[in-house]
Amino acid sequence: MAKVSIKRFIMRRQLFPLRKLAVYFPYKQQPRMSATGPKDTRSEDYTARLRGLQRVWWKRLLNVQAPYRRNIDRHLGGRRTLDVGCGIGRHLNHLTNESIGVDHNPDSVELCLAQGLRAYVPDEFFADDTLGKFDGLLCAHVLEHLASGTQAEILAPYLDRLASGGWVMVICPQERGYSSDSSHCDFVTGERIAHLLTDLGLHVTLNYSFPLPRAFGPYFTHNEFCVVARKP
Numbered sequence: 001m002a003k004v005s006i007k008r009f010i011m012r013r014q015l016f017p018l019r020k021l022a023v024y025f026p027y028k029q030q031p032r033m034s035a036t037g038p039k040d041t042r043s044e045d046y047t048a049r050l051r052g053l054q055r056v057w058w059k060r061l062l063n064v065q066a067p068y069r070r071n072i073d074r075h076l077g078g079r080r081t082l083d084v085g086c087g088i089g090r091h092l093n094h095l096t097n098e099s100i101g102v103d104h105n106p107d108s109v110e111l112c113l114a115q116g117l118r119a120y121v122p123d124e125f126f127a128d129d130t131l132g133k134f135d136g137l138l139c140a141h142v143l144e145h146l147a148s149g150t151q152a153e154i155l156a157p158y159l160d161r162l163a164s165g166g167w168v169m170v171i172c173p174q175e176r177g178y179s180s181d182s183s184h185c186d187f188v189t190g191e192r193i194a195h196l197l198t199d200l201g202l203h204v205t206l207n208y209s210f211p212l213p214r215a216f217g218p219y220f221t222h223n224e225f226c227v228v229a230r231k232p
């Protein structure tokens with residue numbers, strides 16, 4: 001039996017106890033969505049959702065973001081970074097001071113500005129030719145919000161603002177994280193990110209699962225695909 005049909009057989013629950021093994025077979029379909037919540041990332045509700053996620057007291061107490069910050073710091077630390085889809089500034093807050101965020105949600109941009117961060121909506125960003133080139137570009141948890149097939153055309157104009165030799169880091173959620181947000185519409189794996197960046201003319205140097213190995217993707221909400229590339 002072909003690999004994919006074994007996976008489908010298991011996923012149909014005919015072999016319920018074996019469902020967890022399905023992770024070892026290639027993903028043919030998008031993970032099932034179980035989330036409720038705002039579907040439009042431009043809405044005020046979506047900004048409120050991001051705020052709610054960041055405010056959870058036990059996450060702040062345990063500083064659960066620390067390893068994720070270090071992971072980004074390893075590649076973009078000390079670089080003037082363009083944070084594409086910066087949301088309410090979760091990462092922008094920890095990038096170097098000269099870094100800039102762009103987000104198509106005006107309420108999220110407002111919230112970044114209120115924290116003293118530099119952020120723009122895309123039209124304002126592209127209209128401002130005083131911003132110069134960046135040494136790093138971060139695109140964290142954004143591509144899965146974009147319609148399949150549109151990611152390259154949306155990312156390309158931002159890459160034009162990256163200096164030659166600059167580094168790019170793209171992060172997307174794995175299965176469990178993907179199904180936790182109803183505005184997600186395209187499951188983007190590390191392999192897909194790597195192809196996308198290669199097609200955009202970058203040299204991919206790393207493609208890894210973080211913080212846990214890839215097999216934890218269907219169970220751990222915060223497991224991520226991380227791809228690092230360099231602009232020639």
Ligand SMILES: C[S@@+](CC[C@H](N)C(=O)[O-])C[C@H]1O[C@@H](n2cnc3c(N)ncnc32)[C@H](O)[C@@H]1O
Pocket residue numbers: 041042084085086087088089090091102103104105108122139140141142145146154
């Ligand atoms: C899940 S949030 C991630 C925010 C931030 N990068 C982080 O990791 O905390 C996704 C963000 O991407 C933004 N976004 C989605 N499509 C976009 C687009 N075409 N241009 C700019 N921002 C976009 C949304 O408004 C939202 O703030």
